[in-house]
Amino acid sequence: MPSTRVGIAGLGAIGRTLAQRLARGDLPGLDLACVAARDAAKAEAWLAAEGITCPVVPLATFPDHADLAVECAPAAILEEICRPMLEAGRRVMVLSCGALLPRPDLVDLARQHGGQIIVPTGALIGLDAVTAAAEGIIHSVRMTTRKPPTGLMGAPHLERHGISVEGLTEPKLVFSGTAREAAAGFPANVNVAAALSLAGIGPDRTSIDIWADPGVTRNCHEIEVDADSARLSMRIENIPSENPKTGRITALSVLAALRKLQAPMRVGT
Structure with a gap:
């Protein structure tokens, strides 16, 4: 399968875990392409300290860099993350899925442009x-x-x-x-x-x-x-x-969902 470029929106506890794992090459077929953060200078300093080479870019330009955006940010900016990606026919993995409930238009947007919203299992079971x-x-x-x-x-x-x-x-x-x-x-x-x-x-x-x-x-x-x-x-x-x-398992759930995207075998619905 062709490599999938992954952008991370938000460098909190979950975003940093994902960035580290992607940069280490733990997820075959997935490349860390870009990140976005409220404090770009702070994000750049953290990336440099971790030895991660990755551009910090505005959310509006995510479709130019990534095939898939992972939302690890406050629910209030969900639309800023989703709209550019979905309008470009890209995919968005949404952790703040509660913010989707009053925004059914985002699902319509994905349908119209051939994009996709992915909601990982997160902290749930079954x-x-x-x-x-x-x-x-x-x-x-x-x-x-x-x-x-x-x-x-x-x-x-x-x-x-x-x-x-x-x-x-x-x-x-x-x-x-x-x-x-x-x-x-x-x-x-x-x-x-x-x-x-x-x-x-x-x-x-x-x-x-x-x-x-x-x-x-x-x-x-x-x-x-x-x-x-x-x-x-x-x-x-x-x-x-x-x-x-946030539960510790949430970041692991996102990693598992990302791994499924390129896995030669998928287990579970």
Whole structure:
């Protein structure tokens, strides 16, 4: 297969991991082509310190350098990353998939120009099974998320409703509603719920409860799916990365998804 040029939008914890692995040649058939960062000078200094030769370019010019962009940036700039690539018929791997829910026009844009939006499994388990069940009839999908309080601090939903998670000594239910509402209220915390809803029965029929739990040190997710083909019950405990809002497995999921692009054998849906 021809080599795929990969651009990384954002050099936070996940973006740096991807850049290091791509630069080392850990993913055959994939080349690190460019990066974009809010602070270009800081990004250039980090790349130089890591011995990585790669241009730092504006998001608008990504299609000139890359066949695939990996979004590792704040959800607020999703359109700045996606639009140039999709209009050029390129592919974008989106981690902030909660930001896709209010932007169905991006999917339309991909369809019109022959581009593609890829949502990796991320911090979830069993997404393949949910996708398969959706080919039949899914009756209900419910998710319960428990996170250390520090991983939820600053969420718009908490600030909007004056909900404090500081100094908790017992679990506190801070949200109960749909995946669409959760994605708006916790844009940095529950992309897992958005991915689950996109794989299954949509963001308005997927329910989620979010707990701030001082008794856990990991990001915990429990999922119950009732379908005409199977009843699924899944639980995952993700170790947080250096960013407490993101699980360490998220970066590994992106690496696995990238590896599938050029693999001679693919396992999983």
